[in-house]
Amino acid sequence: MKIIAIAAVGRNGVIGRGSELPWDIPEDMKFFRDSTRGQIVLMGRKTYDSLGKALPARRNAVITRNTSWSVPDAEVYSDLPSALKALKPVALSEGKTIFVIGGAEIYSLSLPFLDEVWLTEIDSDFEGDVFFPLYREGRFEAAGFVKGGVREQSDSVSPFHYRFCVYQRSA
Numbered sequence: 001m002k003i004i005a006i007a008a009v010g011r012n013g014v015i016g017r018g019s020e021l022p023w024d025i026p027e028d029m030k031f032f033r034d035s036t037r038g039q040i041v042l043m044g045r046k047t048y049d050s051l052g053k054a055l056p057a058r059r060n061a062v063i064t065r066n067t068s069w070s071v072p073d074a075e076v077y078s079d080l081p082s083a084l085k086a087l088k089p090v091a092l093s094e095g096k097t098i099f100v101i102g103g104a105e106i107y108s109l110s111l112p113f114l115d116e117v118w119l120t121e122i123d124s125d126f127e128g129d130v131f132f133p134l135y136r137e138g139r140f141e142a143a144g145f146v147k148g149g150v151r152e153q154s155d156s157v158s159p160f161h162y163r164f165c166v167y168q169r170s171a
């Protein structure tokens with residue numbers, strides 16, 4: 001059972017602008033969907049709001065401090081430890097991965113618990129006000145690339161170059 005943060009990040013660390021993603025990269029959305037389908041996704045309340053609904057074909061969990069907040073299509077937890085306490089046995093018994101899907105606040109909270117970080121690293125700087133938290137301070141090391149070793153991607157819609165990178169917790 002692994003806990004993996006998955007994010008797309010600009011060269012300057014930007015992951016969001018307001019409640020939106022600063023880019024449109026269909027191939028990365030497909031990678032995200034394919035990676036998380038059938039698994040457990042854990043997110044902050046603002047990311048849930050920006051999605052507008054739970055992601056289909058996944059168990060969705062949301063973290064909020066607001067004890068009266070609820071939605072019909074996701075489990076709600078008031079802190080990360082209680083979310084992990086509930087979700088880890090499910091992941092273990094069902095052979096699933098817990099994917100932490102953002103945003104910045106929840107990536108930060110989850111850093112001590114992560115086994116891996118999967119980053120789509122985009123070779124462009126973006127304007128934005130939400131940044132990926134520091135993860136390269138000795139806690140994680142580069143461990144290659146997801147997607148069968150594909151290192152560089154671009155697609156017909158977006159002008160960006162990007163790589164699907166894996167970082168593992170250092171021993």
Ligand SMILES: NC(=O)c1ccc[n+]([C@@H]2O[C@H](COP(=O)([O-])OP(=O)(O)OC[C@H]3O[C@@H](n4cnc5c(N)ncnc54)[C@H](OP(=O)(O)O)[C@@H]3O)[C@@H](O)[C@H]2O)c1
Nearest residue numbers: 007008015016020044045046047064065102103104105106
């Ligand atoms: N590039 C990517 O891969 C990616 C992925 C996901 C999101 N994003 C972007 O990230 C941005 C949203 O990120 P964000 O950091 O602003 O918000 P967020 O992490 O999605 O959610 C923050 C919310 O989580 C709850 N929360 C935070 N700490 C908590 C704690 N210790 N205990 C309980 N609840 C806690 C609070 O909800 P309440 O206020 O309800 O208490 C808080 O407002 C958007 O721009 C989105 O587009 C980018």
